[in-house]
Amino acid sequence: MLEITGIHAGYGQMAVLRGIDMRIGPGEIVALLGSNGVGKTTLNNVISGFIVPSAGEVRFDGERLTGRRPREIVAMGIAQVPEGRKVFPNLTVAENLELGAFRRAGARKRQNFDRICAIFPRLSERLEQLAGTLSGGEQQMLAIGRGLMSEPRLLILDEPSLGLSPLLVEEMFALVTRINAEGVAVLLVEQNVMQSLGVAGRAYVLEQGQLVMQGTAAEMLADPKLRQAYLGL
Template sequence: MLEIADIHAGYGQMTVLRGIDMQIGAGEVVALLGSNGVGKTTLNNVVCGFIRPTAGEVRWKGQRLTGLPPREIVALGIAQVPEGRRIFPNLSVAENLELGAFRRAGARKRQNFDRICAIFPRLSERLDQVAGTLSGGEQQMLAIGRGMMSEPELLILDEPSLGLSPLLVEEMFALIGRINAEGVAVLLVEQNVMQSLTVAERAYVLEQGRIAMEGPAADLLADPKLRQAYLGL
């Protein structure tokens, strides 16, 4: 469904990504793992049209995405929940959710709104609350709910467990499984290697702007090199 072919990208004279190749199939959960600063968010932003690559291309169902503006990429069925949540803190929970349907699925906004409230009952209790006053975990739920309002076929989650308590991290990964069970493909971009490989089907490990390892999640979890580098085992 998503094909990333030989992507090179960066900022000014600084190259961050050096020949990235990835694929995501319909309904898959694919993890993109790596330490801070290796280029995970840069790759997300290339896919979503915020950064234009210097070489290579991104294709969605065979259509070339490279060069399209972000609003058109959202309309095609790709939504990103960015690192740091990026909610609108001065708007209500309900208003944040409604903005998720601005470019796609607007005709089904009411149905999707009710669906998100069923997935996130805590949000349904706080619809009139100013979003900036929510807890960190609730803000992450709101950011994911806003992304889901556009009925994405691919949901990109950038560090969804960042800053959450261990209990909320468990809840967040269970939620990812629930979203995927509804047929939504997920690109899970994380530093939390163990949890990510538990929920994902396949994974890529990014190091210094290149894919260092890839394969079925269970195989990577058992790989001695990965266990030593990322799990200290």
């Protein structure tokens, strides 16, 4: 469904991604693992259209995404839940969710709204509250809910567990499985290796702008190199 080939990208003279090849199939959960500053968010921004790569291309269902604007990419069915959530603090929870359907699935806004309220009961209790007054975990839920309002076929979650309590992290990963069960492919960009591999079917490991490891989650968990580098085992 999503095919990334030979992506090079960076900021000005600084190269961040140096030849990335990656693939996400329909209905898959794919984890993109790596520590801080290796280029995970940059790759995410290349897919979402915020950064134009210097070489390589991204295709979605065979259609070229590279060079398209973020809003066109949203309209094609890729939703991003960004690092830092980026919810609208001055708008209510309900308004935040409604804006999620700004570019896509506007006709089914009502049904999707109800569906998302059912997934996130805590949000549905706070629909009239300003998003800026929510806790970090609730804002993360809201950012995901907003992403789902566009009925994405691919949902990109950038560090969804960042800054959440262990209990909430657990809940977050359970949620990823639940969203995926409804047929949405998920790209999970994470530092939390153990839990990501628990829900993902396949995974890639990014180091210094290059993919250094890839395979099914089971293979990765069994890989002594990964266990040593990321799990300290």
